[in-house]
Amino acid sequence: MDLKGIKVAMLVGPGYEDLEFWVPYMRLKEEEAEVTIVGIKTGDTYTSKSGGLQVTVQVGADKVNAEDFHAVLITGGWAPDKLRRYPDVLRLVRGVYERGGIVGSICHAGLVLISAGIVKGMRATGSLGIKDDLINAGAIWVNEPAFREGNVVWGRVVEDIPQYCRVLMEALRSVRERI
Numbered sequence: 715m716d717l718k719g720i721k722v723a724m725l726v727g728p729g730y731e732d733l734e735f736w737v738p739y740m741r742l743k744e745e746e747a748e749v750t751i752v753g754i755k756t757g758d759t760y761t762s763k764s765g766g767l768q769v770t771v772q773v774g775a776d777k778v779n780a781e782d783f784h785a786v787l788i789t790g791g792w793a794p795d796k797l798r799r800y801p802d803v804l805r806l807v808r809g810v811y812e813r814g815g816i817v818g819s820i821c822h823a824g825l826v827l828i829s830a831g832i833v834k835g836m837r838a839t840g841s842l843g844i845k846d847d848l849i850n851a852g853a854i855w856v857n858e859p860a861f862r863e864g865n866v867v868w869g870r871v872v873e874d875i876p877q878y879c880r881v882l883m884e885a886l887r888s889v890r891e892r893i
């Protein structure tokens with residue numbers, strides 16, 4: 715399909731928002747992208763915020779390099795507040811961003827981008843719960859469902875997943891054209 719050969723790291727942690735992980739994951743698999751589930755530690759199993767779904771980490775952030783991926787997607791929920799505390803997670807996100815790869819951020823995922831130091835001067839969105847955090851980090855708050863700002867794809871909340879996935883797939887296709 716369209717994304718064959720595109721390598722995507724999906725960051726997930728404890729209390730992740732299940733739909734914000736599984737819907738983009740399924741879309742990427744449908745498009746034949748190579749998806750690697752990255753978390754704090756290889757083999758960790760995380761339960762979603764709703765308590766219903768589990769996901770197992772294929773590889774810890776300390777074992778991956780930004781150069782291995784065309785994109786990194788960060789799932790929302792409570793997970794970003796945990797993930798942002800790990801230097802290897804921030805190194806991966808910042809590295810993909812600096813290389814011009816796509817960084818996907820939905821809901822609370824912007825917390826990771828703040829800690830990675832990449833939001834200053836950028837239009838950004840997410841859950842209203844992180845609006846002040848984004849503004850205080852120098853981002854320009856935009857209350858839109860989904861959009862692309864440079865190589866970052868922003869999504870607001872669960873209800874906006876269809877728009878987020880459309881913008882995300884379009885951004886990843888543009889990467890496809892470069893490889």
